[in-house]
């Protein structure tokens with residue numbers, strides 16, 4: 001089975017004055033097509049660091065980060081930006097929508113940046129907004145939307161460039177319980193329907209049953225959680 005993301009023996013440290021903080025240590029992980037993996041672990045354990053290395057937002061000190069068959073560990077900023085546009089979609093704790101763009105424009109911007117704009121793009125945007133039940137709000141600005149609606153737009157934006165891999169860092173942290181479940185169900189549904197894959201970093205125990213696999217960040221490594 002194809003694995004769109006493989007990390008091998010990844011290391012990452014940060015300097016804190018004189019001290020080296022070794023946050024990620026000999027971490028290996030692989031993500032299978034079609035699966036939703038939850039990453040749990042205490043605050044400060046390195047979950048976001050792992051996700052940003054997996055997502056080509058920062059480079060590891062050592063090890064391999066293989067995205068869609070290519071090791072990007074030593075890629076420069078431009079090469080990483082291209083990998084992000086072609087293969088990765090992000091969902092953050094707050095939606096990070098561009099305040100002065102309408103909902104539909106949030107999505108067209110991504111397609112244009114990824115050089116994917118074509119005659120079918122308007123229709124694709126409409127379909128993606130329908131999938132997250134936000135097509136009726138296509139002309140709205142972010143300030144006109146609720147927290148849950150903004151996250152639904154953020155999900156549509158993450159999927160619009162057809163990335164194999166979706167990375168979500170605490171996507172439900174600003175939502176109430178019902179909305180949190182709905183957001184994770186939506187991510188999972190699109191992953192299954194479109195044969196994508198997703199990693200969701202979370203503190204939210206209630207969403208774990210909606211994920212296919214749970215891994216725990218501990219001592220700089222990801223360990224499979226059973227039961």
Ligand code: ADP
Pocket residue numbers: 014015023041042043044045046047048049050
């Ligand atoms: P988590 O997401 O599990 O809460 P993080 O990956 O955000 O953990 O952070 C893990 C540790 O690494 C924290 O102690 C944090 O302060 C440190 N850290 C993360 N990024 C940096 C950075 N760019 N510079 C220095 N320290 C960092």
Ligand code: MG
Pocket residue numbers: 047048049169
């Ligand atoms: Mg974090």
